[in-house]
Amino acid sequence: MGELIDAVLRCLVVLGAFLTLPLLVGQMEHKAMAHMQSRVGPMAAGGFHGWAQLVADGVKFVQKESITPVAADRRVFELAPAVALVPYLVALLAIPLGPFFGQGNLIGQDLDLGLFFALAAMSVGVLGTLMGGLGSGNKYSYIGGMRVAAQLMSYELPMVLAAASIAMAAGTLSLIGIADAWEPWWLLAQLPGLVVFFVAGLAELQRPPFDAPLADAELVMGPLTEYGGMRFAMFLLAEYAGIVVLAGLTTVLFLGGWAGPWSDQLGWVWTLLKIVVVSFLVIWARVAYPRLREDQVNALAWKVLVPLALAQVLITTLVVVW
Amino acid sequence: MTFYGKGLLQGLAVTLRNLTRRSVTAHYPDVEPDLPPRSRGVIALQEENCTSCMLCARECPSWCITINSHKEVIPATTEGGRDRSQNVLDQFDIDYSICMYCSICIEVCPFDALHWSPEFAYAEGDLKDLTHDMNRLRTWMDTVPAPQALDPGAEQGKELDAYRASLPEQADGAEGG
Numbered sequence: 001m002g003e004l005i006d007a008v009l010r011c012l013v014v015l016g017a018f019l020t021l022p023l024l025v026g027q028m029e030h031k032a033m034a035h036m037q038s039r040v041g042p043m044a045a046g047g048f049h050g051w052a053q054l055v056a057d058g059v060k061f062v063q064k065e066s067i068t069p070v071a072a073d074r075r076v077f078e079l080a081p082a083v084a085l086v087p088y089l090v091a092l093l094a095i096p097l098g099p100f101f102g103q104g105n106l107i108g109q110d111l112d113l114g115l116f117f118a119l120a121a122m123s124v125g126v127l128g129t130l131m132g133g134l135g136s137g138n139k140y141s142y143i144g145g146m147r148v149a150a151q152l153m154s155y156e157l158p159m160v161l162a163a164a165s166i167a168m169a170a171g172t173l174s175l176i177g178i179a180d181a182w183e184p185w186w187l188l189a190q191l192p193g194l195v196v197f198f199v200a201g202l203a204e205l206q207r208p209p210f211d212a213p214l215a216d217a218e219l220v221m222g223p224l225t226e227y228g229g230m231r232f233a234m235f236l237l238a239e240y241a242g243i244v245v246l247a248g249l250t251t252v253l254f255l256g257g258w259a260g261p262w263s264d265q266l267g268w269v270w271t272l273l274k275i276v277v278v279s280f281l282v283i284w285a286r287v288a289y290p291r292l293r294e295d296q297v298n299a300l301a302w303k304v305l306v307p308l309a310l311a312q313v314l315i316t317t318l319v320v321v322w
Numbered sequence: 323m324t325f326y327g328k329g330l331l332q333g334l335a336v337t338l339r340n341l342t343r344r345s346v347t348a349h350y351p352d353v354e355p356d357l358p359p360r361s362r363g364v365i366a367l368q369e370e371n372c373t374s375c376m377l378c379a380r381e382c383p384s385w386c387i388t389i390n391s392h393k394e395v396i397p398a399t400t401e402g403g404r405d406r407s408q409n410v411l412d413q414f415d416i417d418y419s420i421c422m423y424c425s426i427c428i429e430v431c432p433f434d435a436l437h438w439s440p441e442f443a444y445a446e447g448d449l450k451d452l453t454h455d456m457n458r459l460r461t462w463m464d465t466v467p468a469p470q471a472l473d474p475g476a477e478q479g480k481e482l483d484a485y486r487a488s489l490p491e492q493a494d495g496a497e498g499g
């Protein structure tokens with residue numbers, strides 16, 4: 001009985017985090033991006049600096065009509081948003097938040113294969129966009145879907161290689177184990193891995209500057225063209241949940257997770273803080289850089305990131321063998 | 323100095339600098355805009371100055387001014403004098419759904435009957451309501467700002483100079499205008 005309550009409680013906490021953290025990131029994107037562009041962003045909704053903007057957006061999305069195009073592959077089209085969203089929830093289950101006031105590690109589920117599990121879940125999320133692209137019965141969506149597929153193929157490799165490097169250094173695939181084994185000098189030794197992992201993660205989430213699949217100037221909205229209302233809202237939420245998962249993984253793998261002063265008590269605060277900082281970087285990249293052309297996207301992956309990641313694996317191998 | 327990836331860093335620097343500075347957004351409905359003098363908001367009509375000469379209506383490129391008037395006779399004030407006649411406005415409409423704010427009517431008016439007012443918030447739910455009649459145009463006169471002062475060294479205008487010259491000798495004290 002106690003185990004059951006424990007499991008339910010963990011699920012509820014993870015679900016709560018899943019429903020609030022992406023919104024916080026979304027709000028941060030609204031405001032930070034606005035100020036970076038010398039605007040103020042939403043100001044009206046909720047009264048104080050537009051804090052309720054995303055809630056208002058949600059209410060609007062719920063009111064909209066749910067439309068399925070005649071040419072669409074109905075089942076695939078309707079399933080796609082769920083396929084895009086749920087994997088990030090699953091991935092969030094395995095990301096540790098660190099010690100909570102001496103109560104042990106705050107985590108949905110500690111897995112021996114945590115890293116493998118989280119990466120696998122993240123790539124399934126991308127399949128949702130791919131399904132949306134191929135199932136919409138729309139040329140723009142189709143081209144967008146093909147770009148998603150190309151991007152997934154290109155960036156999965158450097159991402160996994162970078163993650164493999166850190167797993168080798170720590171000698172475990174457990175996310176808790178990796179964060180515990182982390183040492184400050186890894187920041188330098190694993191720096192190329194960190195950069196590769198972060199950039200590849202951005203590309204996998206199709207965040208600017210890697211949003212060639214969406215590219216509203218050329219493909220309308222790519223795979224999301226035909227979506228509206230709740231289904232579109234789910235895709236949006238998936239994007240921000242993806243940012244949270246990517247930031248969480250980057251934090252736990254490369255930034256030492258809960259490492260910091262008083263980490264036995266406040267470890268979870270450190271983790272959350274680092275997640276926020278990495279999310280800010282994701283937003284910053286969106287504001288600062290223009291979209292990469294489709295060939296540049298793939299050239300960056302194969303000509304820069306893969307060699308870098310391989311070099312990183314080599315370095316880590318040498319360090320570990322010594 | 324140039325090095326690989328400099329542009330990437332510059333992009334980050336520019337956006338971060340903007341983040342730390344105040345935004346340039348005008349908070350319009352909450353804060354009234356600070357409009358420059360001579361803003362072209364709405365045209366006000368000083369009805370008494372109008373002689374129904376129709377210059378404005380004819381010069382208007384978009385034909386948005388409608389004028390109707392009749393003649394009234396002013397009886398001679400002195401014995402054996404001549405009766406005077408005067409045009410009195412019946413209708414003076416400006417249709418702001420056609421007006422293009424070119425200011426030609428105001429420049430062409432020989433008797434300063436038309437003026438720019440900086441008021442701009444007169445949107446309507448119905449297109450027809452954008453036609454302002456004489457009375458409404460008259461109310462805009464209250465919002466017309468006083469003309470800007472001339473430069474200190476500038477000629478103050480022939481009429482004013484002539485008026486000053488006609489005054490008795492204590493005129494030195496009265497200045498400006």
